[in-house]
Amino acid sequence: MRFGYGTNGFGNHRLPEALAVIADLGYDGVALTLDTNHLDPFDADLARRTAAVAAELQQRNLAVVIETGARYLLDPWRKHSPTLMDDDPALRLEYLRRAVRVGADLGAEAVSFWAGIGQAEHWGRLVDGCLEIVDVAAGQGVTLGFEPEPGMLVNDIADWRRLYADLGEPPNFGITLDIGHCRCLEPIPVADCVTAVMDHLVNVQIDDMRRGVHEHLEFGTGEIDFPPVLKALAPYQGLISVELPRHSHAAPAIAAQSLDFLRNAAKEASNDHIG
Template sequence: MTAPQPRPAPPVADATTLRLGYGTNGFANHRLDDALAVLADLGYDGVALTLDHDHLDPFAPGLTRRIAAVGRRLSALGLGVVIETGARYLLDPWHKHAPTLLHDDPTRRIEFLRRAVRIGADLGAEAVSFWAGVRPETVSPQCAWDRLVAGCATVVDAADSAGVTLGFEPEPGMLVQDITDWRRLRAALGAPARFGITLDIGHCRCLEPWPVPQCVAEVAEHLVNVQIDDMRRGVHEHLEFGTGEIDFPPVLAALAQAGYRGLVAVELPRDSHAAPAVAARSIEFLRAAAIAGRTEDEVPADIPGVPA
């Protein structure tokens, strides 16, 4: 089938040109068609589509037909898309996120990621995002690392064959939890061209050693997917904007000045009970923050990698 192509990104001239998206894991109580319509009506530019039981289940029958239907829907609504793979119980009804690439038998996870790559290719997704997982207590750190590198290499091969860009996400508490860990993994894989980074802005505040705008600059060259939410230092809890500790105008200005052209997708997976209202508040907040971020003094001149 002919893959629908994502809507072209507008030129990046200032902070207001950032393309805003919303994660469908924050619309878990909506049918996917309805969630996409709500987000388009609110003015979002795209979606971060988490493959899950009710949102394009990659293991349910009729996958090719369902991919085509979602592609038509995205195209009709003018929405770009990235593919997310953080479904909690899709692979194992008893154990959250299991199996990961670190488990004794990662077969089902690898098949899931291969299918995600296929779906990403068919939908013209801007990136397919995935992560390491938490190291099982029975698995040694070295064994877990070796398994991760081997599993990622398999996914990279699939992405290369499909022409899909991968965004690997550092996740607090997982084997790869920060930018330094991501760099180590990328090096172990031989620095593949399609192996980029998914940067969660909240995670930067949670545990990275740098100010959040500097985190953007540190990975600007490899940034292929951005998730955005508020957070507090040392607490991995995705919060609505304005309820955490992040100063967002400098962050959005840093993204724009770094030339990032992908989606900046709101990541609030525990707010599905009030999804339309939360999504409406979120886009209003981010638009205001983007305008505020245009002032010259919002992004410090000494942040490495951010053009003056």
């Protein structure tokens, strides 16, 4: 079982320093959000800067997935805008195309993205945008992980299944599963959510959460029983990355505590399996 940490939880660190801390703590990888301070995909010399990050990752023996949840990268006034649901999604599509290119250059295990907030009648916009990115990713050998996000048009696992079907079930289009989201809104136990999507699982975000409240919490402060979840994740070979995007103020300490918690929960899950 391989644990990673999201760079969106190290927003006050320069990227090389964030990678150094994450590696020194003992993590196996990073979920790298392309953002203003962390490998900005719209800044100059992207290829050169990507190569430098690739060297850092290799030196520190860190695997990587690419995340695209930057808040104000595309619009300094509107969080996460534009999205695939907007009247003009061109800038979002360009961001995703660049994320795929960076993912290919870094050897990322997946590039993750989500729908955005929108009306049901605009479902076709989402399908069209995803089809374009699926094609771009297929051309570069990149696996996509699409994340159901509470409050967005693809809100839960059932919505992801509908989208996957409407896209024609492309082989490079998997699911990014946030464990906290499962507790927040899915109708079945969290561990059962993992089992239900295992055949399509390409990226995992992990955090604690409470029922009905979309707030990413430190482990042990929400309602999730983690050993059964990690037991359900046993067949999964990809990164399981801590997702605490509002905890940059204490990133090193929280990252250390998170890894200790996950290792203990994994040990408990393993002992339960043996028993």
